[in-house]
Amino acid sequence: MIGYASTTANDNAERIQRLASLGEFASGIANDLRALLAPIDQHAMALHAEAYGDGAAQARLQKILDTVELARNLVEQILIFSHGSSSERRSLSLGQVVREALPLMRAAVANTAMLRIAVDTNAPQVLADPVAIQRILLNLVLNASRAIRRPHGVIEIGVAGMKSADGHGLQFARLTVADNGVGMDIATVGDLKQRFIEPPSLSEGPGLGLRTVHHTVCAHGGRLQLDSEPGGGTTVRIDLPAASQQSAGRE
Numbered sequence: 032m033i034g035y036a037s038t039t040a041n042d043n044a045e046r047i048q049r050l051a052s053l054g055e056f057a058s059g060i061a062n063d064l065r066a067l068l069a070p071i072d073q074h075a076m077a078l079h080a081e082a083y084g085d086g087a088a089q090a091r092l093q094k095i096l097d098t099v100e101l102a103r104n105l106v107e108q109i110l111i112f113s114h115g116s117s118s119e120r121r122s123l124s125l126g127q128v129v130r131e132a133l134p135l136m137r138a139a140v141a142n143t144a145m146l147r148i149a150v151d152t153n154a155p156q157v158l159a160d161p162v163a164i165q166r167i168l169l170n171l172v173l174n175a176s177r178a179i180r181r182p183h184g185v186i187e188i189g190v191a192g193m194k195s196a197d198g199h200g201l202q203f204a205r206l207t208v209a210d211n212g213v214g215m216d217i218a219t220v221g222d223l224k225q226r227f228i229e230p231p232s233l234s235e236g237p238g239l240g241l242r243t244v245h246h247t248v249c250a251h252g253g254r255l256q257l258d259s260e261p262g263g264g265t266t267v268r269i270d271l272p273a274a275s276q277q278s279a280g281r282e
Contacts, residue, residue, distance in 0.1 A: 061109040068106070072099045105138055120160050120251075122274040125190045125204050126150035132165045136188075139169060140176040144184035144210070154192040154204045155273035159251050164206075167244050171208040171267050174241070178212025178265060186210045193270060202273035203253075209266040215259040224257065 075095045082088040129150060136146060168188070175186045187209045195201035215223070223241065241257075248255045252272050259265035 057109055061106045065103065065106045068099055068103055072096065072103075075099065101134060101138070105134060120158050122156045122158055123161055123164075124156050125154060125164065125206050125271070126152065128161060128164050129168065129188055129190060129206075132168050135165075135169055136172045139173050140186065143176050144179045144186045146172075147185060147187045149187070149189045149191075151189075151191040154190050155202045155275065157204050157251075157271040158274040159271060163247050163251070167247055167269070168206070168208070170241075170244055175208055175210035175212060175265065178210055178214070180213055184211060201276055203270040204273060206269045206271070207266065209264060211264040214261045214263045214265055216261050220257060220259050 075092055079089055079092040079096065082092060129148060133146075133148075140146065172186060172188070176184075179186070187207070189205075189207040189209075191205050191207070193203040193205045195203065245255050248269050248271070254270050256268040256270075257265070258268075
């Protein structure tokens with residue numbers, strides 16, 4: 032398992048400020064996109080009505096309307112993400128988070144991979160920031176999609192309940208994201224784990240970056256495990272303590 036890490040107050044303050052600026056930028060773009068979608072939707076609906084009796088034309092227009100609806104949902108998700116820095120932690124189901132993030136994940140992987148979802152409905156709820164968990168999930172899926180460079184790529188996303196191996200009977204919910212991509216050798220994995228101890232940075236490229244994922248998981252009292260091998264894909268496992276365990280710990 033990856034160990035815990037801390038950052039200085041100045042590092043955290045700078046990161047929060049930069050994330051806030053990025054959130055405002057993303058929010059502005061999302062609002063512009065929402066405004067552009069409105070006339071497309073209105074004109075497509077009008078044309079759909081005028082094409083009554085022409086099945087082929089109505090079918091093509093319906094595809095436009097369906098795409099606009101998907102785009103509108105994605106815009107709403109972006110707005111939630113961009114305003115999510117102040118979201119409060121609450122008891123939630125990781126399975127529900129996965130289901131709500133499906134439209135974003137499908138858009139992120141496009142046609143590069145197939146998504147397979149396996150959710151254990153008996154997995155315990157966790158005390159977490161839902162926006163932060165969705166960001167983690169989307170980042171891991173983006174990383175997995177970039178690692179897939181062959182036909183029939185698969186990204187498996189799973190949620191399951193776990194018990195601590197130390198005999199104390201602690202309950203965890205495990206979020207797993209696995210791909211059958213190119214994978215990484217031992218040296219690359221070791222270097223990546225070493226960099227987990229460094230403060231997260233917005234210069235890591237698209238997504239949050241695995242360092243920020245790790246820091247966010249640690250901030251939630253969780254742990255992250257990364258396994259990979261060349262040609263064998265990569266698996267990331269995130270264990271978060273059950274909400275009941277955290278509540279008991281505060282009593």
